Amino acid sequence: MRNARGARLRRFLIVAGLVCGGWFSYRHGWLQINLQRFSGHLENAVNQELSRLGITDRDVVSQINKEHGGWIFTWVETQRALRVPSEKRALEISRALESVARDSGCSVESSVSPTGLTIRIKKFLVVLQRLSLDVSQTPAPHPNMPQVAFVIDDVAYETVSMDHFASLGVPLTFAILPREKHTRQLAEKAKSMNFPVMLHLPMEPLDLAHNDPGPTGLYLKMTDQELKNQFDKNVASVPYLVGINNHMGSAFTENDPKMTLVLEWVKKRGVYFLDSRTSIHSVVCKAAKRVGVPCLANETFLDNKDDVKSIEDQLDLVMKLALREGKTIAIGHYRRKFLVQALANKIPEFKARGVQIVALPSFYHK
Numbered sequence: 001m002r003n004a005r006g007a008r009l010r011r012f013l014i015v016a017g018l019v020c021g022g023w024f025s026y027r028h029g030w031l032q033i034n035l036q037r038f039s040g041h042l043e044n045a046v047n048q049e050l051s052r053l054g055i056t057d058r059d060v061v062s063q064i065n066k067e068h069g070g071w072i073f074t075w076v077e078t079q080r081a082l083r084v085p086s087e088k089r090a091l092e093i094s095r096a097l098e099s100v101a102r103d104s105g106c107s108v109e110s111s112v113s114p115t116g117l118t119i120r121i122k123k124f125l126v127v128l129q130r131l132s133l134d135v136s137q138t139p140a141p142h143p144n145m146p147q148v149a150f151v152i153d154d155v156a157y158e159t160v161s162m163d164h165f166a167s168l169g170v171p172l173t174f175a176i177l178p179r180e181k182h183t184r185q186l187a188e189k190a191k192s193m194n195f196p197v198m199l200h201l202p203m204e205p206l207d208l209a210h211n212d213p214g215p216t217g218l219y220l221k222m223t224d225q226e227l228k229n230q231f232d233k234n235v236a237s238v239p240y241l242v243g244i245n246n247h248m249g250s251a252f253t254e255n256d257p258k259m260t261l262v263l264e265w266v267k268k269r270g271v272y273f274l275d276s277r278t279s280i281h282s283v284v285c286k287a288a289k290r291v292g293v294p295c296l297a298n299e300t301f302l303d304n305k306d307d308v309k310s311i312e313d314q315l316d317l318v319m320k321l322a323l324r325e326g327k328t329i330a331i332g333h334y335r336r337k338f339l340v341q342a343l344a345n346k347i348p349e350f351k352a353r354g355v356q357i358v359a360l361p362s363f364y365h366k
Contacts, residue, residue: 060083062080090116093133098110101121145354146323146355147355149330150302151332155200162190164340173197178201200247202247203246205251206279244266246284249276251279255283256283263291272364273288275295296329300330302332303336311343312342315350
């Protein structure tokens with residue numbers, strides 16, 4: 001009896017030791033399997049095959065690298081959307097990538113998506129490569145196609161939301177607030193994903209007591225030199241900018257002398273201006289024409305009400321404007337909870353009705 005108890009105790013101590021040792025090793029990362037190096041090798045193999053197939057940077061709509069960590073795995077998942085001319089071409093690419101994946105010891109899943117094909121390459125049940133082959137997008141816009149440019153305002157605070165917008169697989173333009181913690185990082189991220197970058201320039205609103213543009217704002221009480229200093233600092237904080245639009249600014253954009261002054265500095269930078277149209281009495285484009293700055297105006301705010309139905313209703317108006325006028329500009333906001341979902345719901349309808357979604361700079365280059 002005593003021997004049996006001793007054997008049970010020994011077994012218990014062995015099992016307890018193994019459990020404790022395993023937990024200690026996990027806490028210190030000793031048991032984690034790092035797939036990041038393998039992810040890199042796989043990405044190189046996929047890139048070489050895409051290059052062999054004639055896929056260039058012009059065919060890449062978006063690309064995101066996302067780091068993941070699980071109980072015993074750490075890995076990088078590459079998500080990219082590719083523009084391809086036909087279903088036949090998509091199938092050719094899919095078969096070639098399946099061969100590369102299997103040669104690398106990975107499993108492959110392919111599925112039909114609303115716009116083409118989706119390929120997922122896995123190792124140990126985790127996705128390392130996710131490729132969307134979009135056959136609905138054309139390489140170049142037809143000059144007579146109705147077009148819409150979506151500008152995403154108030155970009156700041158965090159970087160994850162940009163991935164959600166990028167997952168839509170359409171050209172967007174990001175207007176980034178100056179001199180925030182993530183300003184430079186967001187501009188660099190947008191640039192790396194081929195999204196145009198704008199400076200979202202804070203300006204004084206009519207209701208200053210309830211709408212504060214913050215310490216980076218341009219205020220009517222400022223001297224010309226104070227305005228210039230503030231403007232220069234804001235511009236310097238946002239790399240890669242190709243344009244500027246106003247954040248708030250209903251009071252500032254109604255003031256012709258102040259607006260003319262700012263637009264003269266915009267002209268020296270060689271960038272365009274977008275009037276966000278926060279005031280029906282804005283003088284921005286009138287002053288810009290006088291100064292010689294390319295200027296267009298926003299026509300629709302998408303998400304003043306942040307729910308899917310309201311945003312979808314606004315997107316219906318945008319579609320009608322594009323079909324009637326030939327082109328239109330609409331503004332949404334980075335931190336709205338339901339904007340990405342509403343856009344995802346409506347983008348197939350834009351495409352079905354022949355309305356092309358384009359990056360805003362294309363409107364200034366015609």
